[in-house]
Amino acid sequence: MSARHFDRGRMRGVRRAAEISQAEAAAALGVADSTVAGWETGLAIPDAEKLPALARVLKRGLDDLFPRTGLPDLTDLRCDAGYYQYETAELIGTKSAGPVAGAERGERRLKDKYVPDLAAAYGVSTEELRRAEDRSIAKAQETQSGEPESQDADAVPAALAGPPGTLAEKITLILERSYPGQQGPPTDAEIAGAVNAHAGSQVISEEGVRELRTGAVETAAPVVLEGLAAFFGVSSMYFQPDDAVARQVYEGLRLLSASRKGAVGRVKGRGMGAQGLPANVMEFVNDLVTELEEREPEANE
Structure with missing residues (x-):
C-alpha cells in the first residue's frame, strides 16, 4: 500500500494558521480532545480513514496535507474515501466485508457486481478501481515470494x-x-x-x-x-x-x-x-x- 505521509508538525501548523483549536477539530471529527493532542505530540497517528475528514476540517486538500508517493491500491482508495473496512459491507450489499477484505489482501478479485457500487462510493471510475485491485494483488504476490520477482522465467517485478x-x-x-x-x-x-x-x-x-x-x-x-x-x-x-x-x-x-x-x-x-x-x-x-x-x-x- 502506498500510505499517505502524516506530519504532526505540519498538521499543527496548518491548524493554528486556520485558527482552529484542538477542541474544535476534535468535535468536528467526533473524537476526544486528547486524541487530536496525541496526534500533534506524536503519541499516536490518525487512522488512514480519518485523514480525509481531517483535511476537510483543516480546509486543505488531502494530497497537499497528507501526500502519497506512488499510486493507490484498494486499501488506499477506501481510506481516501473515509470508509473503514467493515463499512464496505453496506456499500456492496453483503452481510460482511469479506469480499472487499479479500480483494485488499490480494487473495481474490472482486466480483463484477460489486465494482460499480464500490467505485461510486470511493469516487473513482470502475477502471481506476480495477487498476488499484491489480496493485493489491501484485503487492500480495511480492510479499508471498519474498522478492520483487517470482522465479518464473517470464515474470516481471510487481510494479x-x-x-x-x-x-x-x-x-x-x-x-x-x-x-x-x-x-x-x-x-x-x-x-x-x-x-x-x-x-x-x-x-x-x-x-x-x-x-x-x-x-x-x-x-x-x-x-x-x-x-x-x-x-x-x-x-x-x-x-x-x-x-x-x-x-x-x-x-x-x-x-x-x-x-x-x-x-x-x-x-x-x-x-x-x-x-x-x-x-x-x-x-x-x-x-x-x-x-x-x-x-x-x-x-x-
Missing part, C-alpha cells in the same frame, strides 16, 4: 505488471524504475522546476506535478508533456494517449530493472500480438539482453 495506461502510471513507472540508490527520484518541486526551465516560463507548479503524479489531474498541456519527456529523457510520444511508445519505454524499463538485479534473462523482448513491439525494437532489446548476460559472469568474478 511492472503491464505497460502504463494513465499519465500518472507513466510518471510513476519512470520514478520507480529509473532512480535507484539512496539518492532516489526527484521531488515534485524539482520536476516542476525542470519543466518550467524547458518551457522558458512558469507552466506548472509543484502542486501541479503532484496532481499529475497521483492521478488527481489526468491531462496536461503539450508544453508540460514535452518538458516531462525532456526531463526524464524519454520520447515525447511516451506521454501521448497512443500507448505504442509507452509499451516500448515499458520494455526498456523492464530490462533496466532486471539488469540491476542480475536477472536480464527473464525479460527478453517478446511479441505482444497485433499491437506488440515493432520488430526492430524487439531485436534491439534482445541484443541488449544478450550483451548484459555475457557481462554478468565478469561482474561476479
Whole structure:
C-alpha cells in the first residue's frame, strides 16, 4: 500500500494558521480532545480513514496535507474515501466485508457486481478501481515470494505488471524504475522546476506535478508533456494517449530493472500480438539482453 505521509508538525501548523483549536477539530471529527493532542505530540497517528475528514476540517486538500508517493491500491482508495473496512459491507450489499477484505489482501478479485457500487462510493471510475485491485494483488504476490520477482522465467517485478495506461502510471513507472540508490527520484518541486526551465516560463507548479503524479489531474498541456519527456529523457510520444511508445519505454524499463538485479534473462523482448513491439525494437532489446548476460559472469568474478 502506498500510505499517505502524516506530519504532526505540519498538521499543527496548518491548524493554528486556520485558527482552529484542538477542541474544535476534535468535535468536528467526533473524537476526544486528547486524541487530536496525541496526534500533534506524536503519541499516536490518525487512522488512514480519518485523514480525509481531517483535511476537510483543516480546509486543505488531502494530497497537499497528507501526500502519497506512488499510486493507490484498494486499501488506499477506501481510506481516501473515509470508509473503514467493515463499512464496505453496506456499500456492496453483503452481510460482511469479506469480499472487499479479500480483494485488499490480494487473495481474490472482486466480483463484477460489486465494482460499480464500490467505485461510486470511493469516487473513482470502475477502471481506476480495477487498476488499484491489480496493485493489491501484485503487492500480495511480492510479499508471498519474498522478492520483487517470482522465479518464473517470464515474470516481471510487481510494479511492472503491464505497460502504463494513465499519465500518472507513466510518471510513476519512470520514478520507480529509473532512480535507484539512496539518492532516489526527484521531488515534485524539482520536476516542476525542470519543466518550467524547458518551457522558458512558469507552466506548472509543484502542486501541479503532484496532481499529475497521483492521478488527481489526468491531462496536461503539450508544453508540460514535452518538458516531462525532456526531463526524464524519454520520447515525447511516451506521454501521448497512443500507448505504442509507452509499451516500448515499458520494455526498456523492464530490462533496466532486471539488469540491476542480475536477472536480464527473464525479460527478453517478446511479441505482444497485433499491437506488440515493432520488430526492430524487439531485436534491439534482445541484443541488449544478450550483451548484459555475457557481462554478468565478469561482474561476479
